[in-house]
Structures are given as structure tokens and as C-alpha cells.
Amino acid sequence: MEPIPQTPYSYGPFTTGALPRLSERAQLQTILRSNGRSAAPAALTDYRLQVAPTTERVAEYDEEIAQLQSILNRMVANREVLQYHADACSSVSAPIRRLPDDLLLQIFRVGLWSQLQFPTQEKEWSNIVSREQMLDHWRLRRALIAPLYVHIRRLAQVCASWRDLVLGSPILWSAIELDFDYLGPAPESRDIERVVQLTTSALERSADAPLQIYVRSRDFGYYTDGSVLDLLSRHSNRWKIVKIWAGPHPHHFKNFKCLAPAMGNLPLLETLHISGLPTDCDFFEVAPRLTELTLEDPIPVHAKLPWGQLQAISYTRLYPEDLPTVISQLSYCPQITRLAFYMLHIPDIQDWPIIPAFVSNVDTFVVKFTVVAGDAQETVIIDAFLESITLRRCKTLHLETECKGKDSYPLPWPPSAFLALSSRSAFHDTLLTLEILNLEISATQLLECLSGLPRLEALLVSDPNHWPNSHTADVFLVNDVLLRGLTSTPDSGLLLVPRLHSFDCRTYMQFEDNSYLNFIASRVGPGRNADGPFQSSILYYRGFSVKPLLAERLSEFVLRKQLESHFECDYSGSILEPK
Incomplete structure (x- = not known):
């Protein structure tokens, strides 16, 4: 680095000279307030002589x-040159510049697609008071796939090598996500173009x-002439993952026929997520x-x-009247290993249909009940569902209630129905993972269920x-x-669930620290967990936290490599009243 020429930053002492005394300035202010009438003629003459x-x-x-400002400006400019040089020297030796291209490319992929968080639920437009506001808020800021290309361009502008890597890496461009709802209720033709x-x-x-295709539109047929779907269909031989959300009613997808070129040309398709699929559509019937x-x-x-x-x-947004159709479809799936019902809505009791008996060999079974404020919340509802199913080879069972609105509450746990399901499904021989979330179940009821697992x-x-x-506190x-x-x-005799290797909870921390520590200590003792450390995590709801002493005691097990522990705040829970 060439030496910077020395610049003189001082011009010698600056003599301020005599300044008016405070008493003189006060006297002058008094004269000014009197419009000069209180001053003697000699004083006025003296003031006139001081002006020059x-x-x-x-x-x-x-x-x-x-002169000082000029010196300061030069110092600031020189400081910026030095700082830029220091940053460049640091950057040229940064570890990221030594990463191989394939690893750097994986980092780019994760970073790019984490920027896109399109919603999965239908959006409301009632808060948009005018088309102009809607366009400013949605189309210009986050319209469609534009955000992706903004982030790709930013990567390409870092340096020439990154630009070559970004533009020459097809994998970065292989996930195409189109959300037409970001254009608002009535997009213009130029937006579609x-x-x-x-x-x-x-x-x-x-x-x-291979392509990942995501298309969302509440009324695709109204928005376009199908040109986008037709364009994507011409590349259907590269489709690997396809998700199409076309609104809650079949007639919304008026241009589904634009997918016709894809029929019989889906050699790579592995995952299909679709709503509004017409009954007579056979475009996906052949996908090996x-x-x-x-x-x-x-x-x-x-x-x-x-x-x-x-x-x-997986079935999403299920209603009771859909269950006979679903069970009929599942009878044609001999190879199914995972089955999930998401957003299974709970209606009034009198609307709950008779569910046909369902016997399945799935490994994983997930049910997420959705309770809306005002819906019936009786044990008989979940009883009827559990009594209709038999899971002969189930290894993982997930039961959960999702509450929509502040006046909706978790479903009560059906102890008799679950014990009957456990018995006829032989859970004592098969079940390895049990997940029970947001259901009104007591500790005694859960322990009774665990005694048979x-x-x-x-x-x-x-x-x-x-x-x-x-x-009351019984809900904990x-x-x-x-x-x-x-x-x-x-003194406890036979240990409940002796093979337990992982315990995770979402909690209001309504337990004593010693109870948790004793539980962990009993699970990490000699002869246990031959497959590795015992795993336990606490997700505490808002307003609560893990006490420092508990965390310190648990860290001792972690240091001995007997435990893998994790604490984190879960923001889904309501804040408790002080009582």
C-alpha cells in the first residue's frame, strides 16, 4: 500500500480576540427592547463605532x-478510503470465498427460497379500499415471482464469479412460484404479460x-386466458413437485384444460398438491x-x-361429509404408508355423519381437527372418529386441535375411544411415536394411555x-x-414406557424444576439410551421461560453427553391471566 501524503491539518493558533462581556450584552438587549430610547447619545455613538x-x-x-471544514472533509474522505481498503483486505480472505461452488450453490438455494413465504390460506381483500392502494401495496412490492429475481440479481451483483455461478446454475431457477392473488382482484393484461x-x-x-411448480389463484380462469399454465405444461416432462391452488370451488379453475399437454408426459413427477381438481380430470392419471x-x-x-x-x-380442509369419499379412495391405496387429515372441521353434533369403518396399514397417521368459534365441542365428536378407524401397523400417531378464533377451545380427550383404538390396533406392539397437541387431556388420562404402550x-x-x-389448573x-x-x-417398580428416548413439550411451565430434573435423571442413567443421548425439548409459551437454575442443571447432563436439550419460546399459546 502506497503511503498517504501527509496533509497539514492545522493553520496555527486562531486568536478569538476580546468578546463582549455578559453585562455588555445584557445592557445592549435592554436598549433594544426600549427601541434605543434608554441609551445616552454617547452610548449610541459607541455602538455605531463597534459595527465595523x-x-x-x-x-x-x-x-x-x-478552512477547518475543508480539513474535516479531507479527513472524512481519507478515512473512507482507508475503511474501504480495510474491508476489501478482510473480504478477500473471507472463508466464504474459499467455499467450493457446489456448497456455495446450496447456500444460495436455501437463502433464496427462504425469502418467499407465500400464504397458504385464502387472503381477504376487504381492507384494500381502492385498486390504486392495492397495486401499490401488492403488485409493486411483492407481485408474483418478482421477489425471487430481485434476490437473484443481488447475488449476481456481488462479484463476477458469483454472477457466473448464479446465471449458469439451472437449479436456482428451477422453482417457479406464481401467486396471482398478489395482483389483487382484477389484474391488468400487462401484469399477466x-x-x-x-x-x-x-x-x-x-x-x-427438474422443476418445482407452485401456482396459486382464487380464480385463475378469470385472471388469464391460461397462457401461463399452457407455458408450464410444455415443460411437464421436467415437473418434479407441483402445487396448484385454484380456490375453494371447482368452477374457479376454468382453464384446467390448459394442463392437457401434460397428460402422459409426467415422467419425473413425485409430489402433487392440488385443490379444485375436477372429477373428470385425468391429466395426472399416468405419472409413474x-x-x-x-x-x-x-x-x-x-x-x-x-x-x-x-x-x-394428505387431505386438507376436510368436512365430515367428505369422509365417506376419502375412505373409499383410500381403499385403492395398498402401498400407502403415511396418511394425514389437516383442518378436519368439527360441525354441530347433529351434522356429524356416520363414518364407515376404516382399516389401514399406514405407518404414520396425522389428524388435525379444526374448531371454529361456535362449533360443538363435545367428546362424542372425536369419539365417533376414533371409533371408526383401525391402524394395524401404525408407528407414529399425531392428534391435534387447531382453534380458530379466541372463542374456540380444544376438544376434550376421549379416553375410552383411544384405549379401544389402541387395543384393536395393537399399539402395544407397533406404536413408537405419540404426539398429542392442544387437546384437553389430564396427566392421569395420558398416563393411563401410556401404560399400554x-x-x-x-x-x-x-x-x-x-x-x-x-x-382450572386441570387443563395443564x-x-x-x-x-x-x-x-x-x-420404589416405583416397573417403569412406564421403558424405551422412551425423546420427550418434547409445549408448556406454561406449571411444574416444579425438581420434577423435571428427576424425570431426566431417571432416563439418562446407566444402561439406558444405547442409541445416543436422551432428547428433550421445552417450548414455553409467552410470558414464561426456563429458570436459569434448571437450565444449568440440565447442562450438566449435556456436558456428560447423556442429554440433548433445547429451549425455545412458542408464541402460539395464549398469555395466562395473573390468577
């Missing part, structure tokens, strides 16, 4: 200030890479690699899909995150009773 020399001194100050241009560019840059399917409301009655090869099926290895439970004000599942019931002591 004082003005000269002001000019000297101005000149000195200008822009979408087509961006999609065309992404398809060209993705070369031969399709193993994962998600159907959203409305559920097609006679969907033409390769049911016989599917291994994982000797092979259980993982348990996830939670305190309900909503409940009526009339409820994660309490001393539960922890003591899971603790092995010399």
Missing part, C-alpha cells in the same frame, strides 16, 4: 471555519433441471413416479389418479393453548403428576 471591527472579526471566523415473461426466463435458465399426493377442498368424488402407487396422502420411544405433548375462563397436561409418572425410582 465586529463585522471584520465575524469574517475572520467565517474564513477559519471554512410480465408473469409470462418472467416464467419464460426462468424456464430457459433452468435448462434441464408419483408417490405423494395432497388434495384440498373440494375433494373430487371420482378423482382419476394413480391410487395404487401412492405412498403418502411399552414400545413407545418418542412422546410430544402440550398444554392447551386456548381454554375458557371457567377452566405438563405438570408434576405427568413427570412423576414418567420417572423411574427404586
Whole structure:
């Protein structure tokens, strides 16, 4: 680095000279307030004589200030040069510059797609008071896939090597997400043309890479002439993951026929997530690699899909009247290993239909009940559902209530129905993981269920995150009773769930620290956990936290490599009243 020429930053001492005394300035202010009438003629003459020399001194100050400002400006400029040079020297030796391109590319992929968080629920536009506001808020800021290309361009502008890597890596351009709802209720033709241009560019840059396609529109047929779907269909031989959300009613997807070129040309398709699928649509009937399917409301009655090869099926936004259709469809799926019901709405009791008996060999079964304020919340509802199913080979069972609105509350736990399900499904031989979230179940009821699950290895439970004000402390599942019931002591005899290797909870921390510590100590003793450290996490609701002493005691087990522990705040829970 060349030495910087020395710059003189001083022009010698600056003499301020005599300044008016405070008493003189006060006397002058008094004269000014009296409009000069209180001053003697001699004093007025003296003030007139002071004008010229004082003005000269002001000019000297101005000149000195200008010189100092010039010096300061040069110092700031030189400082910026030095700082830029220091940053460049640090950057050239940064570890990220030594990463191989393939690893750097993986980092880019994670960073890019974490920027896109399109919602999965139908958006409300009632708060948009005018089209102009809507355009400013949505189209100009986050319209469609534009955010992705903004982030890609930023990466490409870092340096020449990054630009070459970004532009020459088809994998970065292989995920195409189009959310037409960001354009608002009535997009203009130029907006649609822009979408087509961006999609065309992404398809060209993705070369031969397998594609991930995401299309969302509440009324795709109203928005466009199908040009975007037609464009995507011409590349259906590269589709690997496809998600299409077309609104809650079948007639919304008027241009579904634009997918016709894809029929019989889906050699790579593995995952399909679709809503509004017309009953007579057979575009996805031939897809040799399709193993994962998600159907959203409305559920097609006679969907033409390769049911016989599917291994994982999810249904989203289910209603009781859909269950007979769903059970009929599942009878054609001999290879299914994972089944999930998301947003299974709970209606009034009189609307709950008779559910056909359902016997399945799935490994994983997930049910997420959705309770809306005002819906019936009786045990008979979940009883009827559990009594209709038999899971002969189930290894993982997940039961959860999702509360919509502040006046909706978790469903009560059906102890008899679950014990009957456990018995006829032989859970004592098969069940390895049990997850019970946001259900109104007591510690005693859960311990009774666990007594018949000797092979259980993982348990996830939670305190309900909503409940009526009339409820008492009984709603807390994660309490001393539960922890003591899971603790092995010399006098306790046979240990409950002896193979338990993982315990996770979402909690209001309504238990004593010693109860939790004793539970952990009993699970990390000699001869236990041959497969590795015992795993336990606490997700505490808002307003609570893990006490420092408890964290310190748990860290001792972690240091001895007997425990893997994790604490984190879970913001889903309601804040407790002081009582």
C-alpha cells in the first residue's frame, strides 16, 4: 500500500480576540427592547463605532471555519478510503470465498427460497379500499415471482464469479412460484404479460433441471386466458413437485384444460398438491413416479389418479361429509404408508355423519381437527372418529386441535375411544411415536394411555393453548403428576414406557424444576439410551421461560453427553391471566 501524503491539518493558533462581556450584552438587549430610547447619545455613538471591527472579526471566523471544514472533509474522505481498503483486505480472505461452488450453490438455494413465504390460506381483500392502494401495496412490492429475481440479481451483483455461478446454475431457477392473488382482484393484461415473461426466463435458465411448480389463484380462469399454465405444461416432462391452488370451488379453475399437454408426459413427477381438481380430470392419471399426493377442498368424488402407487396422502380442509369419499379412495391405496387429515372441521353434533369403518396399514397417521368459534365441542365428536378407524401397523400417531378464533377451545380427550383404538390396533406392539397437541387431556388420562404402550420411544405433548375462563389448573397436561409418572425410582417398580428416548413439550411451565430434573435423571442413567443421548425439548409459551437454575442443571447432563436439550419460546399459546 502506497503511503498517504501527509496533509497539514492545522493553520496555527486562531486568536478569538476580546468578546463582549455578559453585562455588555445584557445592557445592549435592554436598549433594544426600549427601541434605543434608554441609551445616552454617547452610548449610541459607541455602538455605531463597534459595527465595523465586529463585522471584520465575524469574517475572520467565517474564513477559519471554512478552512477547518475543508480539513474535516479531507479527513472524512481519507478515512473512507482507508475503511474501504480495510474491508476489501478482510473480504478477500473471507472463508466464504474459499467455499467450493457446489456448497456455495446450496447456500444460495436455501437463502433464496427462504425469502418467499407465500400464504397458504385464502387472503381477504376487504381492507384494500381502492385498486390504486392495492397495486401499490401488492403488485409493486411483492407481485408474483418478482421477489425471487430481485434476490437473484443481488447475488449476481456481488462479484463476477458469483454472477457466473448464479446465471449458469439451472437449479436456482428451477422453482417457479406464481401467486396471482398478489395482483389483487382484477389484474391488468400487462401484469399477466410480465408473469409470462418472467416464467419464460426462468424456464430457459433452468435448462434441464427438474422443476418445482407452485401456482396459486382464487380464480385463475378469470385472471388469464391460461397462457401461463399452457407455458408450464410444455415443460411437464421436467415437473418434479407441483402445487396448484385454484380456490375453494371447482368452477374457479376454468382453464384446467390448459394442463392437457401434460397428460402422459409426467415422467419425473413425485409430489402433487392440488385443490379444485375436477372429477373428470385425468391429466395426472399416468405419472409413474408419483408417490405423494395432497388434495384440498373440494375433494373430487371420482378423482382419476394413480391410487395404487401412492405412498403418502394428505387431505386438507376436510368436512365430515367428505369422509365417506376419502375412505373409499383410500381403499385403492395398498402401498400407502403415511396418511394425514389437516383442518378436519368439527360441525354441530347433529351434522356429524356416520363414518364407515376404516382399516389401514399406514405407518404414520396425522389428524388435525379444526374448531371454529361456535362449533360443538363435545367428546362424542372425536369419539365417533376414533371409533371408526383401525391402524394395524401404525408407528407414529399425531392428534391435534387447531382453534380458530379466541372463542374456540380444544376438544376434550376421549379416553375410552383411544384405549379401544389402541387395543384393536395393537399399539402395544407397533406404536413408537405419540404426539398429542392442544387437546384437553389430564396427566392421569395420558398416563393411563401410556401404560399400554411399552414400545413407545418418542412422546410430544402440550398444554392447551386456548381454554375458557371457567377452566382450572386441570387443563395443564405438563405438570408434576405427568413427570412423576414418567420417572423411574427404586420404589416405583416397573417403569412406564421403558424405551422412551425423546420427550418434547409445549408448556406454561406449571411444574416444579425438581420434577423435571428427576424425570431426566431417571432416563439418562446407566444402561439406558444405547442409541445416543436422551432428547428433550421445552417450548414455553409467552410470558414464561426456563429458570436459569434448571437450565444449568440440565447442562450438566449435556456436558456428560447423556442429554440433548433445547429451549425455545412458542408464541402460539395464549398469555395466562395473573390468577
